[in-house]
Amino acid sequence: MPKKVKKEEIKKASIIKRVLAYIIDSLIITLVVSYPFNNYLKSMNITLKFTDLFTTKLTSDLYIIFFTIAILSLIYFAALEYYLKQTIGKIIMRIKIISLNKEFKISQVIIRNISKVVDILLFIDVIYMLLSPEKERLFGKLSKTQVIIK
Amino acid sequence: MKKWQFIILILGIIFLVSFLVSKTIEGTESLKPNRIAIIPIYGSITVDSSSDIFFDQAASPSTVVIEALARAEKDPSVKGIILEINSPGGTVVASREISNKIKKIDKPVVSWIREVGASGAYWIATSTDYIVADPMSITGSIGVIGSYLEFSELFEKYGIKYERLVGGQYKDTGTPFRDLSNQEKQLLQSKINMIHEAFINEVATNRKIDRDTVRELSTGMFYLGQEALDLGLIDELGSQDEALNKIKGLAKIKDAEVVSFQRKVSLVDIITRLTAYNSFYIGKGIGTSIFADINSNSIFSA
Numbered sequence: 402m403p404k405k406v407k408k409e410e411i412k413k414a415s416i417i418k419r420v421l422a423y424i425i426d427s428l429i430i431t432l433v434v435s436y437p438f439n440n441y442l443k444s445m446n447i448t449l450k451f452t453d454l455f456t457t458k459l460t461s462d463l464y465i466i467f468f469t470i471a472i473l474s475l476i477y478f479a480a481l482e483y484y485l486k487q488t489i490g491k492i493i494m495r496i497k498i499i500s501l502n503k504e505f506k507i508s509q510v511i512i513r514n515i516s517k518v519v520d521i522l523l524f525i526d527v528i529y530m531l532l533s534p535e536k537e538r539l540f541g542k543l544s545k546t547q548v549i550i551k
Numbered sequence: 552m553k554k555w556q557f558i559i560l561i562l563g564i565i566f567l568v569s570f571l572v573s574k575t576i577e578g579t580e581s582l583k584p585n586r587i588a589i590i591p592i593y594g595s596i597t598v599d600s601s602s603d604i605f606f607d608q609a610a611s612p613s614t615v616v617i618e619a620l621a622r623a624e625k626d627p628s629v630k631g632i633i634l635e636i637n638s639p640g641g642t643v644v645a646s647r648e649i650s651n652k653i654k655k656i657d658k659p660v661v662s663w664i665r666e667v668g669a670s671g672a673y674w675i676a677t678s679t680d681y682i683v684a685d686p687m688s689i690t691g692s693i694g695v696i697g698s699y700l701e702f703s704e705l706f707e708k709y710g711i712k713y714e715r716l717v718g719g720q721y722k723d724t725g726t727p728f729r730d731l732s733n734q735e736k737q738l739l740q741s742k743i744n745m746i747h748e749a750f751i752n753e754v755a756t757n758r759k760i761d762r763d764t765v766r767e768l769s770t771g772m773f774y775l776g777q778e779a780l781d782l783g784l785i786d787e788l789g790s791q792d793e794a795l796n797k798i799k800g801l802a803k804i805k806d807a808e809v810v811s812f813q814r815k816v817s818l819v820d821i822i823t824r825l826t827a828y829n830s831f832y833i834g835k836g837i838g839t840s841i842f843a844d845i846n847s848n849s850i851f852s853a
Contacts, residue, residue, distance in 0.1 A: 433566045437573040462576050462584075469572045473565045480561050485554055492554075 414496040414548040416536055422490030423517070426478070429489055434473045438466050471518040478514035483507050491548075501545040513544035585807040587798055588623035588632045592616060596641025596649070596671045611638060613645035617652045619812040624656050630807060631659040631798035633791075634679060640670025640692065643746055650678040650753070659801035663794035664688050664785070669773050673784075674750060677757035680801060682785040683794040686776040691784055693754055694771025695747045697739060702727045758783065 441462075481488045483505070486497045500509060516522035516538070529539035541548070592611045599612055623629045634653075640646065653660050653675065662668065662676035664684035669692035676682050676690075684690055706713065706728060713728035724735045731739070751769050755762040760783055768782060779785045787793055799807060 429562070433562050434569045437566070437570040438576075441573055441577050465572065465576060469569060473569055477561065477565055481558065484557060489558060 411499070411547065412550040413536075414494075414550050416530070418494045418496050418550075419548055422488065422494040422496060425490035425493055426488050430470075430474050430477060434470050434477070438470070442466075474518045475511070475514055478517055479507065479510045482510045482514070487551075495551045496548055497551045498546050498548050501547055509544040509546055513538075513540050513546050516540045584628055585630050585802075585804045586626070586628045587795065587802075587807045587809050588619075588626070588629045588812045589635050589809060590616065590619045590623065590632060590812045591635045592638050592649075592672060592675065593635075594638055596638055596645045596675070598642060598645045598648070611641070613648040616649050620649075620652050620656060623812055624658060629658065629810075630802040630804050631661070632656065633794050633798055634660065634662045634675065635665065635791075636662055636668040636672050636676055637665040638669075638672035639667050640672050640674075643671065643695070643750075646671030646674045649675050653678045659798055661794050661798045661801070663791060664690055664776070670694065674753060676785075677754050681787070681797050683787045683789045683797065684776040684779060684785045685790060686788045688776045689773045690776065690779045691768065691774040691782075692771055693750055693765065693769035695743050695750060696771075697743045699725055700727050701730060703729045754784075 478488060482491075482498055485492075486499070486505075491497055498510075498513070500506075502509075516526040522540070526538045526540055530536055533539075537547075594610045596616075597610050597612050598614070620632065623632050659681075660679040662679040662682045662684075664672075664676060664682065665688060666685070667689045668676050668682075668684060669689055673690055673692060703713065713726075715723060715729070717723050721735065721738065723729075724731070724738065747769065751762065751765050754760070754769070755765040758765075764783075768784070774782060774784060776785065776788050780788055787797070795807075795809065799805065
């Protein structure tokens, strides 16, 4: 009797691994993206807080800084995940992303990472992940992607 | 392209874009907002910053105030400076240091006297372009005080004798262990008079008031805001709004963001200072630290 072909099991990455990978990526982004603005913000005697976005305190230059940091952070996550299926944090933690669809589209990596650059979405994402039984992020689910152990 | 080559390429592009945007913003004057720096001068004006461990509220060390003034001067977005004064004065040198720094700043500076802006604090206020004070505030007090505690009779009562060994007859002038001689009193009074005269000159020059008029006012008497206005010691009665309106007028700007240039004491600062204090007191002993003050006037002081 012919042997049954075993279906390849997808081993989901644990929350701890995913969080650590995110922390590593955040440190890299701080160094590469935010650091060049440090001198300017220091000279302005300003500490940027996300809540400042909702006040009238921010002026055009600070909006540009916020926008630049957000876009470049998104490019970091999207470009690396689209081409390599991994960011530096994920490489270190030995995890990667896969598409649950047949194809792997750029729109999927943009959707799954949009919450990482908009704090309020990240907050919703984390709450959803903690409450959901499968411990998946909301934007991970929407993008039809999965983080697995490499 | 290999994996790490691709990662380095992406990081390089991101850093380059970020760097270019930051340099563009730094160089674009029109993007910067107009700001008014508020620098507080609270409590007694001293030269050192060791008077308050936690909040730096009890004293305004001249080094801290001068550093804040320098930051505000350097910042191109700061179009004017308001000194928020609530101080009864302090040491002559510290007041003079701050006053001299203000005179060198080529941005408009306005004083806003809240509850008290007397003596050394008033000296500082006179060096600004305009003085706004509350009608009920206390200001003026143009005078100099030089006092010390004298323990000689107390020491006598407990059988403690002061052995005087000096090289130079005035070396122990002001020691708390003996009474001042008439000659010493005259000497100290003459020094106080010199400082008083310098204070009078400073107020007369800064406020453009006749020297004799200032001399008449400089009895050490304090004046309420309204009286000070009548005597020409201040320019306007009011609060922060009036000070802001004046500084905007002097800076020729319509709108401005008000930013406090108060130095924030970080947790690391507090821990560092507490550690330093603890080491000092453990090392020397509390008793030694008390006697250190007395020793500073003793035969061993330089």
